Amino acid sequence: MFLYGESREQMMHVAGLMPFTPAPDSSPDQLRELMNELRMGATVHPPWNLKLRTPDLLWNPLQAWVEEPAVDLEYHVRRSALPSPGDERELGILVSRLHGHHVDFHRPPWEMHLIEGLERGRFAWYVKIHHSLIDGYTAMQTLTSALSHDPDERDRPLFFSIPQRSRAPAPVEPSEPGEAAATTGTRGINYPELLAAVREQYGASKTVVRALGNVVQSSRAGDHELISPLEAPRCVFNARISKSRRFATQRLPIDRLRAIAKAAGGTLNDVVLALSAGSLRTYLLEQQALPAAPLVAMLPVAIRAKDELGGGNAVGAILATLATDTGDPAERLARIIASTTRAKQQLQGMSKAAILQYSALLTAPSMLQMIPSTAGHLRPTFNVVISNVPGPEQPLYFRGARLEASYPMSIPVHGQALNITCSSYAGMMCFGFTGCRDTVPHLQRLAVYCGEALSDLEHAVLQ
């Protein structure tokens, strides 16, 4: 699926932007010395040494991963520097530009950029990975698990030189009040898995048919809590995209988000949706492009399925309203909570296979949007993808340098020009807004408005 979608404008890679504060005693040439160390030779473990068997024929049905015997590390690991003054703006410009370049399928499809010249002697990593090699959730896990909890560990190798354990199932987050058995948004949606499930058992099971029937009926009956694929309004984000990207970040204390969630009887993820919704409303109003009907978000979700009580997770998708038609932040959050609660109830009691089928049927029309000729013509199934990838809770270090934040960069596609993905790290929620440069002008304002939405929500809910 991710190879099929690749084109001159659509690039199916995800990335992480990770700024670091060096240790006080570290060499100013830390990155240069790291590069020299790599030039002396380093081991590259799977999957980082895997490349496509037929890179010139991406859609080959016999496509497969093969080992590259001589990984050219000087190609994959690159040094960069920010022009003065090395502030957040210059960093945003550089990583937007890096995110707009294709990976080379004649090599293992990943790149690591070591960026120096950030203000106050700081540096950053930008790590790009094609989604066909590894999904966003696993990517984030792999990157952070290669860091150390110990600031004094100074000889840690880079992530690609650390052998991978066999793919561990996604860890289940502790349940929150009001979250029932479903945890929302724990990994990027796995389209190939969805499609395979649909292909295998196309005659959708009775459970799925009943669930889909419920969704469509409730929509017709004026039930605005359960969102159907027929409800998303047309919106400027649901257009064809160009080759260039914009990226902006925001970082908010999780404690403040949790306090709101608790007061409103929702989950942390509901608050993430409400902050995104508040930001989108302000942005679209300013662009004079706010649809009259509320925006619909698609959320990848991890569900503990009825038939897998042992801890196995299914990955599916739900649709939720963003209630962008109201100016009242408290009402907006309440409607979001009602909407996600109903959607998750819908998934309760389904088997893993049924959840996959259901999610595929729910989001299938949006996949057609990835085909250039239909993008922007079909009515969108949803307006924006919002993902929440849980990250490490403790501070992490690379050779004494402290990881400041971990921002996910995702994939705009034709028909979905904006993606909001956030990741928790050491008490902060790190938001990454990834958009098409032309379809989402002034994208950095979304990050600013997201911060303002937190104050607004606190004011409305906690007073």
Place this chain on the structure above:
Amino acid sequence: MFLYGESREQMMHVAGLMPFTPAPDSSPDQLRELMNELRMGATVHPPWNLKLRTPDLLWNPLQAWVEEPAVDLEYHVRRSALPSPGDERELGILVSRLHGHHVDFHRPPWEMHLIEGLERGRFAWYVKIHHSLIDGYTAMQTLTSALSHDPDERDRPLFFSIPQRSRAPAPVEPSEPGEAAATTGTRGINYPELLAAVREQYGASKTVVRALGNVVQSSRAGDHELISPLEAPRCVFNARISKSRRFATQRLPIDRLRAIAKAAGGTLNDVVLALSAGSLRTYLLEQQALPAAPLVAMLPVAIRAKDELGGGNAVGAILATLATDTGDPAERLARIIASTTRAKQQLQGMSKAAILQYSALLTAPSMLQMIPSTAGHLRPTFNVVISNVPGPEQPLYFRGARLEASYPMSIPVHGQALNITCSSYAGMMCFGFTGCRDTVPHLQRLAVYCGEALSDLEHAVLQ
């Protein structure tokens, strides 16, 4: 032609790398201030505001250039910085990487990168232009003509804000001894013009048939001075290319080259060929890949045609031996001079149309190499393209910063993984070696060996 050739691996853009030494009194933030000035608004004159009418269908027979009403200058003009220590190696790595990225055909297909962080407070421009918008010769002319001869002129706009005069015919260089009426290598070969000429008058004229007949006959008769398209040996450079580039530069005093040319009875361009040949021989010997037969170079040439005595130039192509089978630099130069002299004599007395036809027929088989499926399978018509673009003779300045050199970066294609283009500037010959990263490993050695070839040649010819 240049749109047809564009693919994920083949990118039909040329570029110039121009390092500058800032004025002693200039602001350390000169480039940042320049960028702010552009953000305030700048006029963009043709051709820099032209984009393709159907960017998603590059081969559209109705393809045309249309004006972009709102050029996004923040997209086209970009700041970059070198990581420490900001030496030639880091500059080479950065521009190689920039040269390996596609232009965006949804916008005017050019980019200007302002690179800071070079050693001793210096900076550089890297300007990338798609060959479909403007040819390499005109590009170099436009870039340098937008600079000033006056170091005290501090308010000069950038090249795209200066209205272009109507395309002036290429200035004719003063003839050198032994050069007769043909000047070699004054601009990039204009394939579309060649192809159009062939298409218009496909029944090649008697002159052309006779000339081609001479070439092939002389080859069969053991005349090794006139090189035919049947003589080039197989060589590692004539292979499929990947997406990534390597770039290296060399700068040599023109006076030293002229002294050799004079002593050997050849032209400046013959010495450029001899230096390239010496470098290629050393490089290929080291790679244990030197063909037994001498390499053949293709040279774009500007010719004063018989029917255009008034100064009009025709652009054609000739083939020349590089005599890489001999270890004697003096003998190598002598054979090169004999070969280019015979090839130019061949063109003498032809009309402009005949020269175009002749050149097209001579190089036509090589165009087939640009089609991926044939690349590396056909026997090459020539092994390497070597161009010599005359540049300005006087020192040039941008707002007080002195242009140090002007290095051309050209286009490797399938079947031609290495390109050598040089340009004169202020008494120096500036060589740019552009190659495919994978097909031409250690490309920077070619630049080093080119410098060594000059000493060898002086030793052999001037003693």
